Amino acid sequence: MFNCSKDDEIETGFTTLDLQKIDGNSSKTWQVDSFYSNYNSNILSEFNDCYTDDTFTFYKDKNVAEANLGGINCFFDNPTDQAATLTYSINELEGRVFLNVSRGESFNNDFQSRLTILELEELTENRMLFASGDKGNYIQTLILTAIN
Template sequence: MKRIYSLVLIISTLFFSNCSKDDNELDVRYNTNDLQKLHANSSKKWLVESFFINYESNILSEYNDCYTDDEFTFFDDKKEVQTTLGNSSCFYDNPTDQQATLSYQFYDDIGKIYLNVSRGESFNEKFTTRIFTLELEEISETRMVFASGEYPNYGKTIVFTAVP
């Protein structure tokens, strides 16, 4: 009985000691230098290249067209993003009013950047809105990706490209 116990203990120890972080899992931490890519130490304009409902499967959101004609300006001195809406609406063919608000938060202690997105439209007495939060997953001088979910299985994802 002692041999069986010892054998089980050895196998269990080997099994658990060989467990490691999933190779696909990223542990990216952002810092103030990364924020400079976002706002260029003053302000920086970005366009939405694509809005996915499922990034891994390359499935665009039904709202892709209404986001890809908008322009977003990120600033270094405020967390609110200036939004210039394009001609495509999200919810109604001819809305009487449209609003889009983006803001970002940087949590230095955990190295994470989050983007809060809200979009609303009204048509006469009807009002429709969508609100969601995405986490920064990739950033360079010319491209940034905010997504929900875990790498590589991102769900809702917005890919931005910098305006030259």
């Protein structure tokens, strides 16, 4: 015998209207506020400093954000080249959004990179929280704050 309760209701994801908060229905720039290796334990990632001076501009109808990297590097003190890409995919049926952040730097013949895939968990006009882990028990987490 099964009993249904409100706790058993299927959660609905983000709607198309919700997702307009990401790009402001045109373009919108976001600053990385913090990058956690364990959000629930309040442990910042070793890459927090090199991410928090970066901004990403999201554009309507594009699933790629324009990266503007700050002056703090992630892997080398003075890289000869550095790049970051931020793409996102939307599962409209389930209302889920996945973020793919890749960052790389080279110094002469050495190259290091990092790839992170997170799911959108919280979205307001001014804040986005992307995380891995169970809802409410986030591990790796990237928080962005709107700057325009």
